[in-house]
Amino acid sequence: MDSMKTLHRPVILSRPGQANNRLAELLSEKDDIEAWRWPAFTIELPEETELVTQRLANLDDVEMVLLPSPSSVAAVAHWVRKWPEHITLAAVGEGTAKAIRCAWGENVPILYPEGSAETSGSEALFALIEKRAVPSRVLILRGQTGREWLPQKLREMGSDVVVMCAYVRVPLELSARAVKQLKDALMGPSPILYVTSTDAVDAIMHAVRPIPGAQAWLARGTAVTIHPRVVRRLEESGFEHVEITSADDEAAREHILANLQVQTSDAV
Structure with a gap:
């Protein structure tokens, strides 16, 4: 007589900071899914902050x-609790615009491309800027x-552009616990990976490289992304099954749930 053993696909979330925690908690509370939290980067302030501090202290010449x-x-x-009234903030998509409003209120002026992440990005933002002075x-x-x-x-276009480093991204290094969890999972079903930037793809594949078979195991899974x-x-990087969704926690959750199929193995 056959017995059935159920193995669930791991869910790996790779966004930095609270965005990752928010989706992980949503999956845990609504769906009883304990996702692996692998932020592709940890965000830290740069060692030298004097130049940024000085620049943000006087924005009179910035539009x-x-x-x-x-x-x-x-x-x-x-650094900034309130933006001067003459400043327009710009973002490449709705996810960042939402974060801006959470940080500085609903009334802060923001220029950003509306709609799905697929129709956003630098090119879409530039098209909006071109229509203005x-x-x-x-x-x-x-x-x-x-x-x-x-x-x-x-x-x-004729703008004077100043680019400054306001934070440092420290690439993912798997903890001893995460390494053990990964090794234990390698013989089971490949995961669902939620990843939202090209740099994050590189960081994750680099982080698992020392573990034999881990990159291939990841690539056999399903990747959910936004652009x-x-x-x-x-x-x-070798992924064959890639799905695209909007930059919204609920949309990401729906894609994860749709792909979270129960795998079975028979034992005699």
């Missing part, structure tokens, strides 16, 4: 401040590295 991600919002909130000076506050396409396009650019990076 627009671009915050590319929720991480940049969390970091800049360390050229901002005289744009301050971009981001991590230690970032995509250069938008700063270059703004300079070509076609991340889809391409996942496919380059």
Whole structure:
């Protein structure tokens, strides 16, 4: 007589900070799913903060401040409690715009592309900026590295663009507990990975590289992401099953649940 053993696919969440915790808690409370929390990066303030402090203390000559991600919002909130009235904030998508409103209120002026993450990003934001008067000076506050396409396009428009490092991203290093959990899972079903940036894909694949078979195990699973650019990076990393969703916790939860199929193995 056959007996059935059920094995659930692990769920791995890779966003930094509270965004990761918020989705993990949603899955735990509503669906009794204990996700693995693997933030691809830990966000820290830079060692040298004097230049950022001085710049944010006097924004009289700045017309627009671009915050590319929720991480940049969390970091800049360390310095800024209220923006001067002449400042327009800019974001590349609704997720960051939501974080801005949470940090500084519903009435802060924000320019951002509305709609799904698939129709957002630097290109969509630039199209909105092009329809306005050229901002005289744009301050971009981001991590230690970032995509250069938008700063270059703004300079070509005639804007004086200042890019500053407001936070440092420290790549994921798996804890001893996470390594053991991963090794124990390698013989079971491959996971559902929720990942929202190309850099995060690279960080996660690098973090598991020392463990034999871990990269292949990850790539056999399902990746859920929010932008076609991340889809391409996942496919380059060997993922064959990639789904795209909006940058919304409930939408991510629905995709995770849809893919969380119970695996069975027979034992005699």
